[in-house]
Amino acid sequence: MPTIAVTGATGNLGGLVIDHLLEGGFPADEVMPLVRAASKGERFAARGMSPRVASYDDPEGFARAIDGVDKLVLISPPSLDNAVRLHQLHGAVMAAHGGHLTQLAFVSFSDAEKRPFGLEDVDLAIEHSIRAAGIAFTFLRNSVYLEELAPELTVAVESGQLLSATENRAMNWAPRVSQAAAIAAAVTQDGHIGSTYNLVSPTPYTYDDVAALLTEAVGRQITHRPATPSEVDSALVDGGIDPEHAHSVANDFHVAIARGKCHTTGNDIERLSGHSGGITADDIAALVKGTA
Template sequence: MTIAVTGATGQLGRLVIARLKETLPASGIVALVRSPAKAADLGVEAREADYGNPETLARALAGVDTLLLISSNEIGQRAAQHRNVVNAAKAAGVGRIVYTSLLHADRSPLSLAEEHRATEADIKASGIPFTILRNGWYTENHTGSVGAALAGGAFIGSAGDGRISSATRADYADAAVAVLTGTGHEGKTYELAGDEAVTLADLAAEISRQSGKDIPYRNLPEADYAAILAGFGLPEAFAKGIASWDVDASRGALFDDGRQLSALIGRPTTPLSAAVAAALPR
């Protein structure tokens, strides 16, 4: 069996490749990347695969039995890019697609959801056996700001008291590997989220506890938060997106208590305390 992973040099893709190598011979794993030279350290075969270039996809998917389609990071272009991959997979005779979607994509208010809904529909329409992994929020989406919070004396956001059932990339990578290497997952859609639902105030309190500094959570109006993010150098559209996702979280969009993720990986998801410890500057 040959398993191919798109976006293999990305943060999630690298974790998936590493975990697959713990279970399978490297000869059965293929990294699909825009630049094979950047994948040399992965220790598996690397093939050029550009989401926007169908010709590269056709070549890259030759002989692939199972494909992990990790969603593109180019918001606004993902539906078309993913469609290229699905069409190439069908033409190449790929036996199964596993796709990383968004938590509750079918009803999520997040602006990110529409492209995931489109891709899920394309996969189902292709006739290729599939499994949908609806990944919840990555804990790193917020712990990535730990350094800025320590420097600024506060953790800022617009999520209010919204409970966020996040999990680490490592947790989601383990779920992907469990599905890629296991059986009984065909046709299933998994709502994947962390066991622990926390607020951004909880996160700020944990940062304070571990750092020994008083780091309060400061809740901001959406427009103010977006403006601050843009001031940090983020593109305006992306800054507005982040702020809007926080507001959606304040209304419960990132909460899930089904514990399908921990059931799938056979262990509890990574606790907030461990994620904060990993993110603190050393």
């Protein structure tokens, strides 16, 4: 069996990728969760895995950590500063270039060319540099995680109204767990080198659709009400959402959807993993209950 290292192992997506690797029968001792401090690796060692310490901020240490690794799942770091993220990911790609990887699975962003949120140029640049370096790659382009909707859903359940400034244009959210399943499949099955996959929903969802699913999930009517970004912003803040986050949801996220920047749909999640990638009322109920 090849060894598989996973960055962001302590994070939501990396943790789910690791869970899927193990659930799929991949040997635990061949899984190398990459963590920022040895203490963060203990939980993985307790499950029989072989954690290694690697920070994006220490390219030489990162290179040492992936020395001898066969496959690397490279999940974008969370910094919203493009210069920082570019520097961090560039270091990881250089480390991968100097190693002997048989597959670099880079988790980038769907619809990156449309620049929905202003962060995607970094993902595109890194995809290009991986290709240019001649590394055996698989690109797994995330959609926005369905879980990102949770604060809006919570406010809607309280008020009975789901506000959006999306002009009821569609979005391609997919549950994070289904995206993680597809990533795990892409590094354990044969035949995915040189491929790019869009980890997006199979059908588009508007806020009308989300309100209908939310209604089903909570068993009472939740209405979608079209609004301006500033109305959405105020409603979220009034509902207890952190003002900076509320502002970003209303002015970045909803506006990007209204401009049709996140509506690519497809079946890559299902083709890779067997998960549909679609959204159910149960998914929405779990988000509202905080159990997703």
